[in-house]
Amino acid sequence: MSSALEYWPAPPPWGWTADDLDHLPSDGPNGEPDFFKHVELIDGALVFMSPQRRFHECLIRGLTEGLDSQAPGHLAAVQQMDVKLGPRTRPCPDVTIIDVEAAADMARTCYEVPEVHLVIEIVSPESVERDRKLKPQRYAEAGIPHFWRVEENEGRPVVYVYERDPATGSYGLTGIHHGRLTVSVPFRIEIDLDRLVK
Template sequence: MTTKSDGNDATVSRVSSALEYWPAPPPWGWTADDLDHLPAEGPNGEPDFFKHVELIDGALVFMSPQRRFHQLLIRRLSERLDSQAPDHLVAVDQMDVKLSRRTRPCPDVMVIDAEAAADYERTYYLPEEVHLVVEIVSPESVDRDRKTKPLRYAEAGIRHFWRVEEDAGRPVVYVYERDPAGGAYSLTGIHHERLAVSVPFPIDVDLAVLVK
C-alpha cells in the first residue's frame, strides 16, 4: 500500500521532472496535486514565479497582477458575504477548488462549509464543500471567466455562480444557478446598484459602495 509520504515524494519527483520540459508542458500533463509541489522560484530563478497560478484543463494559467478595482471587490464582497452567511458557511477568497484531476482554478471568492474552512492546513476545497463561486472579470481573464470556468464549475456540481463585470467603474453582478436537469448554469438576474438574492442564503449588498 502506498503511504501518504510516498505519494508526496512521487508527486515532488514528477513536478521536478515536468519542469525539465519548461516552458512546454510535460508529456504526461499537469495534475491538480502538482500545484502543491511547485517550487517557490521559477525555472530560471524568478522569485514567486508560481505564486499565482491555477490549472485549467491540464494547462497552467498564470494570473496577471490585480488592479485596485479587482482587489477592493474581492475584499469587500468577501466581508459582506461572510457577515451575512449562516453559521455553517464561511466566505473565503483566492483559495483553490479541485474540480477534477486536471482542473484546479483559484476563484476570487467562494462560500464554503465552515467545517472545511476550519482546517487551516487546506490548500484547496472540493466541489461538494462549495456553495457559491464568484469570479471578478479582468481584461485578461474574460474568456476564462465567461466561458471556461462556469462550464467546469457547473460540471462539478457547484450550484451557484456569480460573474462580476466592470461598467463605468462600477460592479455589475451576473447571477447564475445550476439547473439539475441539464447540469448547466442559467442566468437568474443581472444586478447593478443592489444585489438582493435569497440563495444560497439571503444576501443584500449595496454594490455601489464596494469600490468607494
C-alpha cells in the same frame, strides 16, 4: 549561459494534475519570487494570472467581508483559494462560499466540490474568455450550485448571478445586479455594490 527554459518545471508525461500544484517551486525560472503563487490548472494546462488591478482587489475584499458577515453559521467566505473540480482542473475563484468545517482547516490548499456552494469570478481584461465561458462551464459540470460573474461597467461592479439547473447540468442566469445585489440563495444576501469600490 543558462536558458530560462532549463529551469522551467516540466510537466509529467501524462500532463499536469490538480495535485501537482502543491508541488510547484515557489520561485520562477529566473528566481522571480512567488512566481507560481497565482496559477490555475484548467484542463491540464497551467494558467498564469496577470497582476491584479485595484478595482479587482477592492471587490475581492468587499465581497468576502460582506458575504462572510451574512453567511449562516455553517458557511464561510474565503478568497483566492483553489477548488479541485477534477484530476486535471483546479481553478482559483476570487471568492468562494464553503462549509465552515473546511474553512477551519488551516492546512488546506484547495477545496472539494461537495464543500463549495458558490464561486465568484471577477473578470479582468485578460480573463474575459475564461471567466465568461470556460470556467463557468467547468464549475457547472462539476456540480457547484451557484456562480457569480462580476464585471466592470464605467467603474462600477455589475454582478451576473447564475444557478445550476440539475436537469441540464448547466447554469441559468437568474439576475443582473447594478448598485445593489439582493438574492435569497445560497442564503439571504444584500450587498451595496457601489460602496465596494469607493
